[in-house]
Amino acid sequence: MKNEFQKNKLFPNYGNIFIDVWTEEQWQKVKNSFLAEHPRMKWQLIYKRLLDIILASIAIFLLLPVLLTIALAVKLTSPGPILFCQTRLGTLGKPFVIYKFRTMVDGAINLGAGLNTFRGDPRVTPIGKFLREYHLDELPQLFNILRGDMSLVGPRPLLVASLFNYSDCQKKRLLMLPGLTAWEAVNGGLDNSLEQRINFDVWYVDNWSFWLDILIILRTIPVVLRKEGVYVKDANISDSKKLDK
Numbered sequence: 001m002k003n004e005f006q007k008n009k010l011f012p013n014y015g016n017i018f019i020d021v022w023t024e025e026q027w028q029k030v031k032n033s034f035l036a037e038h039p040r041m042k043w044q045l046i047y048k049r050l051l052d053i054i055l056a057s058i059a060i061f062l063l064l065p066v067l068l069t070i071a072l073a074v075k076l077t078s079p080g081p082i083l084f085c086q087t088r089l090g091t092l093g094k095p096f097v098i099y100k101f102r103t104m105v106d107g108a109i110n111l112g113a114g115l116n117t118f119r120g121d122p123r124v125t126p127i128g129k130f131l132r133e134y135h136l137d138e139l140p141q142l143f144n145i146l147r148g149d150m151s152l153v154g155p156r157p158l159l160v161a162s163l164f165n166y167s168d169c170q171k172k173r174l175l176m177l178p179g180l181t182a183w184e185a186v187n188g189g190l191d192n193s194l195e196q197r198i199n200f201d202v203w204y205v206d207n208w209s210f211w212l213d214i215l216i217i218l219r220t221i222p223v224v225l226r227k228e229g230v231y232v233k234d235a236n237i238s239d240s241k242k243l244d245k
Helices: 024-037 041-077 126-133 141-147 160-165 170-175 194-206 210-225
Strands: 083-089 095-101 151-153 179-181
Touching: 041 095, 041 126, 041 141, 041 151, 041 210, 083 160, 095 141, 141 179, 151 210, 170 194, 179 210
Parallel strands: 151 179
Antiparallel strands: 083 095
């Protein structure tokens, strides 16, 4: 049987190595401290999960025609798969496959224009530009939410490689399920530096409550409509909006 410590390891495609999210001693210390600071965490997390299931189910039902229309548009306007699938880090560093509508040309990684997308990136398809501006490419993550891989609100899901650069304090963001929207997303998103976004995520974990999630959901609507924080300002300094292959 795998113990709790072993469950906090993951095996990515970076050679035959393991990434330790925390040592066993560090994990217990962080976990105990986190629960002590959030004595009502257990019940609030139950409410959070119920909210995820209810709202994600309603959204999928209401947006099904939109999802099908987007899928058809992606397929007809650009050769390649409809969905972009990528391994990300979930709660406690558990890897999962995230789903997004593909917004870049097939094989974009071979075009040599850098790993991150930026405003005016020629690899982004015309329909992809529209989807990104209104975050519609993220809609398939509603299914990630139903599966329990993600939540409506939480730190944005990490790329596997980015964990190498995280301090123990910054790894606290792995205590919560990654979110479709986030505290950092409603506070500037990709207009902020990577370090600023990480700090927003850590603040969210330290100050999390069910009502904070409600606030973030409500604040997300005008952020999306204003098309804020969609692209990194410098494609060479951030790993967010990683290349859609």
